[in-house]
Amino acid sequence: MILSWKSNLPEDLKAKVTKVEKMIQPRLEEIDEQVLYNQQRVLDLFRKHKVAEEDLVPSTGYGYDDMGRDKLEAIYADYFKVDDALVRPQFTSGTHAITVALFSMLRPGDTLYYLTGTPYDTIQEVIGLTGNKPGNMKEWGINFKATELKDGEVDYEQARKDLEDKSIKVVGIQRSLGYAVRDSFIMEKVKKMLAFVKEVRPDVNIFIDNCYGEFSETEEPTFYGADIMAGSLFKNAGAGIVKGGAFLVGRKDLIEGAGSRLNVPGAGKGEGATWGYLRDMYQGFFMAPHTTGEAIKGMIYAAALCEEMGMNVSPKWDAPRTDIVQTVNFGDPDPMIKFCAAIQHYSALNSFVDPIPYHQDGYEDNVVMASGSFTEGSTIELSCDGPIRPPYRLYIQGGLSYAHDKIAITRAVEDTFYKK
Structure with a gap:
């Protein structure tokens, strides 16, 4: 018997996740085909240039x-x-x-x-x-x-x-x-x-x-x-x-x-x-086509689940993708910061840290950021950030694996909307 990662989710959230999984499956298969195309091009070049x-x-x-x-x-x-x-x-x-x-x-x-x-x-x-x-x-x-x-x-x-x-x-x-x-x-x-x-x-x-x-x-x-x-x-x-x-x-x-x-x-x-x-x-x-594909699949899942929760997202889960970024509008700083904190808490590194909005060199407004990444500042790894200004929009990006994105995004939704 295979145990389910969803077993301890609230029943309402579990139902939403199951619905989203089925809904986005054809889109994920399209990304897999794209990964294969790009991977073939990269492999052909490694062979052409005789990398040793x-x-x-x-x-x-x-x-x-x-x-x-x-x-x-x-x-x-x-x-x-x-x-x-x-x-x-x-x-x-x-x-x-x-x-x-x-x-x-x-x-x-x-x-x-x-x-x-x-x-x-x-x-x-x-x-x-x-x-x-x-x-x-x-x-x-x-x-x-x-x-x-x-x-x-x-x-x-x-x-x-x-x-x-x-x-x-x-x-x-x-x-x-x-x-x-x-x-x-x-x-x-x-x-x-x-x-x-x-x-x-x-x-x-x-x-x-x-x-x-x-x-x-x-x-x-x-x-x-x-x-x-x-x-x-x-x-x-x-x-x-x-x-x-x-x-x-x-x-x-x-x-x-x-x-x-x-x-x-x-x-x-x-x-x-x-x-x-x-x-x-x-x-x-060599790994870039695969890893980028994993990140895009994670962002498709994030868009679908957040939209299922009634949030305004861009791009929509079924829209064409041209990068690894997903935006979610919270309309208020509190849930934005809470969601960001949950992403940090479900990261591999520094999961015990609470993100606090602060002034970052190069940015005009205070920024809240979650990045429990193996490489500091890496945004192909799952992270999120956003300036504390209307419409209180969080920019979620990356993910080395679709599995990590899926778990972290789901738990962020749970922590933000289901826990008091």
Whole structure:
């Protein structure tokens, strides 16, 4: 006899969980097919590039002639269908990779333009819109402009007018929602954005913030003309295995420029030791299709169960997915914080800790965050966070296994709505 993990749930919640399990099963099977497609592509590239044990040996010092690093970057370039890649542990975060890419393309007097509205909090500080920290773009005389979204969608009419500004040299597109009250942009919409910019301003470089997006669909923005794209290695592409770092993929000259900005002109991509990272970076990329699929299935379950509880969720459980993020509106800070605490309590690490809203560098409002992850700040592992501001929206993301997501989300619902 197999014991059920649901046996000690309240009867009402148990019935809701059983209903949700049956309802979402066809959607989970679709994700399994997507995982198989993406996994086949990754496997084919490992075979094509003849990855071997010696490629996992790290370099030290300057990192010259690091064959494993160069081969890994060739695999990334192949997977994303671009000229070149920069996959490095020296990037401290996705935000760092984004900043390196943008600063490498912009000069004083140039304008950075975002088609998808004002970017999320940490990038606002890089630009100089908030925080006024030294070294931001504003201090360097780099201007910023954005066309704000209209009902959560790109305002193409206004964007066409805004793009008449000839000082615009880089157009940014943020695929995931950040802390915005909108849906993440699925690839069909991103493709439309890319075609629009190419038509109106073929002279600019198009940058994609792809954090949370890799492997969440069978296509990537670089397949359709994005010039350079950034992602984090402790999100999707690292599969919870990589302990740090980020990547850039794109046109060869832009990657060379980013290499010079990350390191120094002259050395560029040629320097950068991989220390003990290469094995994890190879294995993380190999596991990324599977782990991203597990996270997406967990978020589908979260959407369905929270909606069954009467909450406003985005995206809906049966909607197309383009990242590993699920949002739930609580309308009040108390249940938001309580739900977040339950996610922490059902994490592998620091389950005894109660999350407390606090000011976090790079964010404008106090933020509540649950992250009992093996890698600090990893969001391919199950976590949730959100700014303490209306509509008191919690951003749930990740999950190394669907089983963990399912247990933790169910217990969070129980602790928030069934326990006094």
